[in-house]
Amino acid sequence: AQSVTQLGSHVSVSEGALVLLRCNYSSSVPPYLFWYVQYPNQGLQLLLKYTTGATLVKGINGFEAEFKKSETSFHLTKPSAHMSDAAEYFCAAEYGNKLVFGAGTILRVKS
Amino acid sequence: DAMVIQNPRYQVTQFGKPVTLSCSQTLNHNVMYWYQQKSSQAPKLLFHYYDKDFNNEADTPDNFQSRRPNTSFCFLDIRSPGLGDAAMYLCATSRGGQGFNEQFFGPGTRLTVL
Numbered sequence A: 001a002q003s004v005t006q007l008g009s010h011v012s013v014s015e016g017a018l019v020l021l022r023c024n025y026s027s028s029v030p031p032y033l034f035w036y037v038q039y040p041n042q043g044l045q046l047l048l049k050y051t052t053g054a055t056l057v058k059g060i061n062g063f064e065a066e067f068k069k070s071e072t073s074f075h076l077t078k079p080s081a082h083m084s085d086a087a088e089y090f091c092a093a094e095y096g097n098k099l100v101f102g103a104g105t106i107l108r109v110k111s
Numbered sequence B: 001d002a003m004v005i006q007n008p009r010y011q012v013t014q015f016g017k018p019v020t021l022s023c024s025q026t027l028n029h030n031v032m033y034w035y036q037q038k039s040s041q042a043p044k045l046l047f048h049y050y051d052k053d054f055n056n057e058a059d060t061p062d063n064f065q066s067r068r069p070n071t072s073f074c075f076l077d078i079r080s081p082g083l084g085d086a087a088m089y090l091c092a093t094s095r096g097g098q099g100f101n102e103q104f105f106g107p108g109t110r111l112t113v114l
Helices: none
Strands: A003-007 A010-014 A019-026 A032-038 A044-050 A055-060 A066-069 A073-078 A087-095 A099-102 A104-111 B004-007 B010-011 B020-026 B031-037 B044-050 B053-056 B064-067 B071-080 B087-096 B109-113
Touching: A003 A087, A003 A099, A003 B071, A010 A019, A019 A032, A019 A087, A019 A104, A032 A066, A032 A073, A044 A055, A044 A066, A044 A073, A055 B064, A073 A087, A099 B044, B004 B087, B010 B020, B020 B031, B020 B109, B031 B071, B071 B087
Parallel strands: A010 A104, B010 B109
Antiparallel strands: A003 A019, A019 A073, A032 A044, A032 A087, A055 A066, A066 A073, A087 A099, A087 A104, B004 B020, B020 B071, B031 B044, B031 B087, B044 B053, B064 B071, B087 B109
């Protein structure tokens, strides 16, 4: 079965520090890949997506992710964390009109 | 703005009392999905409609049903809610068809079972 793995259920960074959230997918055929953010009691907001083409994808709120086929990875980064980035982040892969989600990473930003 | 709307945002029901959650969309998308998300977990797909075709996930309990009377609306019915059904329920839509299909999510309905 296809799966998405997010390393680290909780990540803590200081305000202004680099944010790195890790995601790996299991598939010999690269799926479409997504990062979503979820704030408490809200739905999922799309941060960015990889379909085809350029492997470095830029999203909203200063986030970006790089697709690396050789590593089956799609890690999310942001150069400088802001307090408003504190939320839960989900990596997802699309396989045939269905999304497979990772378990999520809660990002804490310390002042 | 085109969007996915879920009503109500918060729903409280009693153990065993049927409840219906509503989702509507203005995107004119062919596919509508229902996810269940329990606390600190990833969303779990319950079922989806591709136009009028209903597709149930193998592990979705019979207690959960869905209706899609038209393109715009989709309902989630929980026939006899148990305490374990307390969760956030997310509706999503996508265009459908071959190739890339982004899913657009509603804000969710938080269900509490007393």
